Amino acid sequence: MTNHIVLFEPEIPDNTGNIARTCAGTNTVLDLIEPLGFHLDDKHLKRAVLDYGGEVEIRRHDDLRAFLATLPDNAEMYLISKFSSKAYTDVDYTDESKDYYFVFGRETTGLPETFMRQYADRNLRIPMSDKIRAFNLSNSAAIVIFEALRQQGFPHMEKSHHYENDKLKDDYNRPGRYQRNLPKH
């Protein structure tokens, strides 16, 4: 089982950078459908990818058709769109024989209407109030991928870890921890 976040023609490098970081932290493959609104060596994207997501597997596709042609037989593809009336939480993402693909639209115009109509039963909505037009792209990606991962039991992810500077350790607040070596006058 592999999870994929697929971005259709993303425009804002910071969003793609954030998503790349999320992909690295969750062992998710990032598929980018061109054209992109930025260069892959954009400094914001690079900072996010290199500082935090150097391990992320990025696959680039010339266009939507080219991306669809790469889908394996076991692909379960979902289109993430506010226009759906089915919630993203109402789907089972736990079939280990499947590869899950979550396709998100571009920041300004979302997903193409024809594509959404073609896969009408595959559109999923993140519930939201009527006070906004849509959620931010990178937040939407995080919301959906973490529901899939939660259902899958967070595969190959550490649910706990012990750090050297563990804030929950008993001696974290030991006297002197915050004392600075100020110069003596």
Ligand SMILES: C[S@@+](CC[C@H](N)C(=O)[O-])C[C@H]1O[C@@H](n2cnc3c(N)ncnc32)[C@H](O)[C@@H]1O
């Ligand atoms: C900023 S939104 C795009 C808004 C665009 N005006 C539209 O018509 O979809 C960017 C992407 O985030 C995702 N998104 C944002 N809010 C969503 C919601 N409430 N439900 C599902 N997806 C959402 C979708 O994939 C969307 O294409």
